[in-house]
Amino acid sequence: MSEEVSAEILTTHILDLAAEGKRLDGRGPDEYRSVSIEPGFVATADGSALARIGDTAVLCGIKLEPGKPFPDTPNAGVLTTNAELVPLSSPVFEPGPPQPGAIEVSRVVDRAIRAAETIDLTRLCVTPSEKSWVCYVDMHALGHAGNLIDTALLSAVSALAHATVPAKRFEVAEADYPLEVRHFPIECTFVRLGDTIAVDPTFDEERAAQGRLTVATDETGQIVAMQKGLVGAFSPDDVKDVARRAFVHGDRLRGLARGGGSA
């Protein structure tokens, strides 16, 4: 159970540990908690995956529906990303309209998916300017124990990779076909704890953090999205170091996003 306010001595302890390169749960600064991905969790979705990092869990469901292309992109389908940080998942989330935290998760995940060209949106166009697929990426938080962003993107990319275009059901084509995923962006989030920069922060570490930095990489060696969050600052050298580390973790996690499983 998480308290509404965390005690100052807990924060101090987290920072003291970090100064020695240690963490509350015994991990090193460059270690993730256990990560697992279960594709196909929801049968009502056109693609789905339940991703977990430690006790953080996000369920993503993909839905494809016929719609209209945007006027400025007549040859492309539409991608819509939404994260629901429902109050079931944490004592700190309240019922009501999406809070800035939920909107940030949606947008940071959305940027990585879009910039990495995870799916080829032109393949989702049926008739230019008239008819195209709308691809909804809905992420539902089921447990918030820190690092929602990385968990959310893992669930989204895995769900996309396992999605089917329901072309037959909507009488757009003779048969359904797989939604082809071209690139696999992975976001890796780091927090500053004093002079240490630790990957995959827990809830308590996020509260103790003096800045958070997320770097999304793809399998071609490109950085495709970044987000600095929380109060705090990073030097350009910090950023370079974080980017380098994001590639190492990204490559490892990409295998899971493609196939599912745990590590």
Next chain:
Amino acid sequence: MLGLLSRRPPFVQVVPLSGRYIPKPGDTVIGTVTDVQGTFWLLDIGAPRWAPLHMTGTPWDVEVGETDRYLRVRDAVIVQVENLDPTGRIGVTMNGEGLGKLEGGTIVSISPARVPRVVGRGGSMIQTITRHTGAHIAVGQNGRVWVDGTPEAIRRVTEALRIIDAEGQRPGLTDRVESLLVSTAPTDRSGPVSPQRESEYRDAAVPPTPHHPVHEDGEEEPDEGDASDGEGSGEGPF
């Protein structure tokens, strides 16, 4: 409702096995300051309501309006539940042996239902953990445990507490905790910490009489043989 039950129609009486901390007068609890008012502080003790600590309930000579000179939001304290009124208000005091503001160390949260197990029969479990780690430990009846010592000692205590929290109903708990503590002992010195070593850390904190406040509750520990074997949680997809 869940718990060990005895039926007294028309009601069912239970000892909860889970859930939030339900305060009882006399309980020693660990809390965090969530709000500072002119004459009192509000404490989150994991109970249904925040507990007001009045300025007269402290060992300090507090002037009205100067409460924030003594305790601020996010400060941790160890206090005693004094009274409960019918509106659900929880009165707490900091006057008493072993009570006060907590400095240094950290707080580990476990299920309040596991507190008797953490203490152990006659304080046996807490003594085992202390002996192996040299840490200072104060167990709040509300499931918040204050731990002080070297970072390594705190980490080992935390790990032991996690095991008790997760496996508290299964038999053989003391053995499992003991073998964990032996296996996590630093390689440069296996076995219990020497007395001098322990005293090094004693100075680090205002020691609110480690683990004394809760010893009596160790008696409530259910017989280990009561519980059936087998993992209750962690089976299904969640």
Next chain:
Amino acid sequence: MGSVGAKEVPVLLSPEGLRIDGRRLDELRPIRIQAGALRQADGSAFVEWGANKVMAAVYGPREVHPRHLQQNNKAVIQCRYNMAAFSVDERKRPGLDRRSQEISKVIAEAFESVVFAEEFPRTSIDVYIEVLQANAGTRCAGLVAASVALADAGIPMVDLLPAVAVGKVGGAIALDLKKEEDNFGEADLPMALVPQSGRLVLLQMEGHMSPEELAQSLDLGVRGCREIYEKMKQALRERYALTPAAGGAA
């Protein structure tokens, strides 16, 4: 399904009296209940019921937000039943629609009938139900999950609340309709039972039923609830590793 036009009514009941999935009229779909599914919550449960997947979490009793809802003599029970966008065939817009708000209200009132709310004045007991995959009967599955979650949170109650819907398929009264039956069924009657008193604390109905069919449906629903009640108690025993002899859940 989706935007596809209405299909012909399938044969919902075989000459042998078996339903499309081979069940008898008085047979429940398979139910699996996992008590204690979320670490962050005070109590939680995950329920797989036929092709429904529902998660419930309970937070509290805790301070009331927003403050004006606080009641001076008892806990306020707030319920939020929500469906994930991808839980149904046609994507549902995120957020609570009127249906979800109504279901949230009747579920909250069902729990108010059994929770000893006066033990926790000026607090809130927050019950959250998330439908992740829907296949008819989600309010009953949600209620069952939430009831187990309340017990897991140690909230004192008169009793657990099993719930089930009764409907009509092919003109016959049937227990626990699945989606295909519900879509073409002639009536739907969800209910929640207090097993100790034998009384119903949730009851809704839509469709056509004669008074005789209603009587038959209520009997069938109560029997179904008692069956589910056993599964709920078993889930709690497993969670707390209790043998029936050592203790139990009421």
